[in-house]
């Protein structure tokens with residue numbers, strides 16, 4: 344964490360738009376015009392294509408970026424296995440999937456000197472990283488910058504949700520700042536290192552092994568609403584010209600591998616393409632809801648979705664519960680009691696969540712797996728059943744959900760954690776019978 348990092352973050356410029364074909368050069372003339380791979384790239388740079396989709400995928404799903412860099416990524420010694428720390432990957436076989444409702448307090452504070460990568464701790468997930476299907480949920484807690492080391496994830500893209508402290512993400516394509524209230528996305532394979540903007544940082548990560556996240560279709564909602572494409576911000580090219588040993592750590596099929604380059608691989612002077620990192624301010628989400636009666640399903644709060652091969656059935660959705668008005672008449676307004684074929688992991692960025700009076704805290708999380716019965720806790724049910732139904736602003740919190748088509752298996756460390764709340768079931772105790780025939 345440095346004053347310099349904070350100043351840099353304040354002054355960042357971005358390119359805007361989701362899924363765009365962007366282009367950017369940190370040095371004028373670095374980007375070839377009219378072709379990707381001239382016989383000699385401008386300024387003595389090396390041209391390199393980074394593909395996020397098969398070459399042959401339809402244009403709507405095709406993703407690649409051309410990078411113009413000081414050294415080609417290929418110039419590196421062999422990668423060797425290093426310890427995975429608290430990172431785990433799918434398939435999750437060390438424990439069994441649990442139908443119980445689970446809830447955790449925040450991670451304990453990490454030891455001094457823990458950077459973003461060392462501070463990753465896997466809660467659980469599903470699918471199979473090597474099959475490029477499913478997802479993992481990681482938490483991070485860090486109090487040090489990543490110096491002379493960068494990370495890349497071959498297994499999937501990383502959707503990062505800061506809960507405490509800002510992050511300055513130095514990526515191959517440039518810099519992004521992500522603070523609580525923002526979400527950032529690092530595409531599969533893009534190298535990055537994390538500098539902290541505050542003394543410590545904490546948050547959530549959805550590692551998506553499947554199809555890259557995209558904006559949901561809007562159907563009858565129309566041409567506008569939910570997250571606007573133009574609010575997604577990609578970096579402008581920025582490069583490091585550092586001739587110093589730099590450790591490149593790669594997550595590959597569930598394991599961490601390391602190779603030491605003799606230079607910083609964040610040396611991309613210009614780039615163009617669609618496989619790009621981005622940041623999105625969740626407070627810009629245009630929340631839609633019922634203006635007559637009933638509590639709509641939370642799919643209307645979908646920011647991004649990773650489709651599966653079945654239309655409408657997401658590998659994973661990223662859903663945000665942002666400030667909004669509730670006006671439903673003759674309506675039980677908080678989330679209803681339900682059992683869902685999809686599996687729901689929820690986290691809280693700030694404040695409170697309208698289905699839980701207490702116990703669901705910022706930095707904590709809950710897991711309501713496939714078909715598990717959940718909904719308002721006892722206190723919330725009693726309060727909302729008796730509340731006067733005047734227009735009500737929910738503006739004291741920001742929660743989110745990773746919702747996935749496959750059950751989530753908690754890791755052994757999550758299932759046995761000291762910060763797992765034993766007795767979570769009790770929040771639904773005391774719900775009286777009111778039936779009178």
Ligand SMILES: O=C(O)Cc1cc(O)ccc1O
Nearest residue numbers: 640641678679687698717718
């Ligand atoms: O369980 C939850 O709190 C998430 C959720 C919210 C909502 O408004 C409706 C359904 C649902 O699963």
Ligand SMILES: [Fe+2]
Nearest residue numbers: 683687711717
């Ligand atoms: Fe739910």
